Amino acid sequence: MATCMLAITLAAQTRKHTAPQTDVAVAQGPFAPTWESLEAWQCPEWFKDAKFGIWAHWGPQCQAEAGDWYARHMYYDGHWQNRYHKEHYGDPAVFGLKDLIHAWRAEAWDPEALVALYKSVGARYFFTLGQHHDNFDLWDSPYQEWNSVNMGPCRDIVGEWAAACHRHGLPLGISMHGSHAWTWLEGSQRYDGNLTLADGKGTWWEGYDPQELYAQHHEPSQGWEREGSIHSQWGWASGAAQPSAAYKQKFLNRVLQCIDAYAPDMLYFDDTVLPFYGTDDSVGLTILSHYYNRSAAAHHGRQQVVAMGKILSEEQKRALLWDVERGTPDRIQERYWQTCTCIGQWHYDRGLYQRNGYKTAQQVVDMLVDVVSKNGNLLLSVPMRGDGSIDERERHVLHGIKAWMDQNSASIYGTRPWRTFGEGPLADNATPLTAQGFNERNNYSAQDIRFTRKGRLLYATILRWPETQEATIRSLGTDSPHCDRRVRRVRLLGHGRVPFRQTAQGLIVTLPPTPCNDIAPVLEIK
Numbered sequence: 001m002a003t004c005m006l007a008i009t010l011a012a013q014t015r016k017h018t019a020p021q022t023d024v025a026v027a028q029g030p031f032a033p034t035w036e037s038l039e040a041w042q043c044p045e046w047f048k049d050a051k052f053g054i055w056a057h058w059g060p061q062c063q064a065e066a067g068d069w070y071a072r073h074m075y076y077d078g079h080w081q082n083r084y085h086k087e088h089y090g091d092p093a094v095f096g097l098k099d100l101i102h103a104w105r106a107e108a109w110d111p112e113a114l115v116a117l118y119k120s121v122g123a124r125y126f127f128t129l130g131q132h133h134d135n136f137d138l139w140d141s142p143y144q145e146w147n148s149v150n151m152g153p154c155r156d157i158v159g160e161w162a163a164a165c166h167r168h169g170l171p172l173g174i175s176m177h178g179s180h181a182w183t184w185l186e187g188s189q190r191y192d193g194n195l196t197l198a199d200g201k202g203t204w205w206e207g208y209d210p211q212e213l214y215a216q217h218h219e220p221s222q223g224w225e226r227e228g229s230i231h232s233q234w235g236w237a238s239g240a241a242q243p244s245a246a247y248k249q250k251f252l253n254r255v256l257q258c259i260d261a262y263a264p265d266m267l268y269f270d271d272t273v274l275p276f277y278g279t280d281d282s283v284g285l286t287i288l289s290h291y292y293n294r295s296a297a298a299h300h301g302r303q304q305v306v307a308m309g310k311i312l313s314e315e316q317k318r319a320l321l322w323d324v325e326r327g328t329p330d331r332i333q334e335r336y337w338q339t340c341t342c343i344g345q346w347h348y349d350r351g352l353y354q355r356n357g358y359k360t361a362q363q364v365v366d367m368l369v370d371v372v373s374k375n376g377n378l379l380l381s382v383p384m385r386g387d388g389s390i391d392e393r394e395r396h397v398l399h400g401i402k403a404w405m406d407q408n409s410a411s412i413y414g415t416r417p418w419r420t421f422g423e424g425p426l427a428d429n430a431t432p433l434t435a436q437g438f439n440e441r442n443n444y445s446a447q448d449i450r451f452t453r454k455g456r457l458l459y460a461t462i463l464r465w466p467e468t469q470e471a472t473i474r475s476l477g478t479d480s481p482h483c484d485r486r487v488r489r490v491r492l493l494g495h496g497r498v499p500f501r502q503t504a505q506g507l508i509v510t511l512p513p514t515p516c517n518d519i520a521p522v523l524e525i526k
Helices: 002-014 045-050 060-064 080-088 097-103 111-121 157-168 178-184 186-190 245-262 281-298 350-354 361-373 392-411
Strands: 052-056 125-131 172-176 266-272 306-310 321-325 337-342 376-381 449-454 457-462 470-473 490-492 500-502 507-510 522-525
Touching: 045 376, 052 111, 052 172, 060 080, 060 097, 111 157, 111 392, 125 157, 125 245, 125 266, 157 172, 157 245, 172 245, 178 186, 178 245, 178 266, 245 281, 266 281, 281 306, 337 361, 361 376, 361 392, 361 449, 392 457, 392 522
Parallel strands: 052 125, 052 376, 125 172, 172 266, 266 306, 306 321, 321 337, 337 376
Antiparallel strands: 449 457, 457 522, 470 507, 490 522, 500 507
């Protein structure tokens, strides 16, 4: 800690806190910054095979351990996080976001041990937060002086995660959320959000311009006083204050420089489509063309990366991967996709931990099996405490996922959808997504079955162990439109061959009297 404090003090005295004078050069190649050109992107097979990733959605907001969007809600009188902040830190005008960053030390963070753990659980790729809506960069960012190397933990968070991923052979993803800071932090204007460089004299942040963090020297959005107004303005409409050209260029430089420095295999945008989409499409399209061209140059003209955005049209799904937040569509998707979810809140919430409110291993496996059956991947966030550790209840959930994956991962990795994704009450009565997602936590039963295939093998996962030893799979009956051949062999993963008979009504399988795992049986059918 003393070394970090000394570094901050010396930086205030000697470092020029100005961004480089030149913009990052945009990579040239086969991809131009237009939707038509970017539609040549193809989701790489390695990502389709991976199926399951884990995300460290971790940054300075986790220091409060009081849930998601803390850096925004702390500035809204009456919000529970505002009350929490005043009780624990005092007036946000004195102790604001900048000071929460200063308090964040990440003293227990061990990226090597965590990446090794996540790989052992079954993750086949890993994501780190690059920046959240708090506008704070978690790497040695030359275009944003408010970064984790200059202050807080004084460590290159992205760089250390990247090194651990490299050692363990996991593809690296970086998520970028910072485009929305312009409106997201408008509540700070009533507190410390309008501070200037001159106001820092004699403080810990002397020499750092708070406007490079808060970006609030602008007229706020319509209805900004109401905390909920941000949701209708997420697409830069409904009265949202429009970002300046300098703000957009700074964001562009930060993302391009991060791509160049760390060469991530995946890039996630927490935006409707792409950053600034709806007010300036050129920023996101330029990032995509740069990202794809760099990958193509490194892989003999064939890009091998994945960029992700939300709420995409069918045309836009050709240019990047559709991400669904906390939910799943109702059927197999023609184009590959991903759902992102969390076992708790996106940022660590000690209250949720104390209430034992995390998703169970059963619920995570339910989602994974359902998503994979519909041609998608699951990205799971495991909330991290401010100090960089994960708690014992989260480890218990991970242990349960690992136990099931160790036995049944053949039905997940490298598979593709079958003729139908599943059967049962939730498949028969599924409804299409109507928004961004948020339709998880389904109440599955032993009648709910999901399918995947790999070569001549079909996998059928029964999402709950039946109360009796017999399970009937209707989709494999000789009268089913999905089944055009006889079943030759049935094997229960983790157990071995099991008796079966195939009738017009279905494939009837006799399961052993004792379950071979705690979550769901998987049948391998030839």
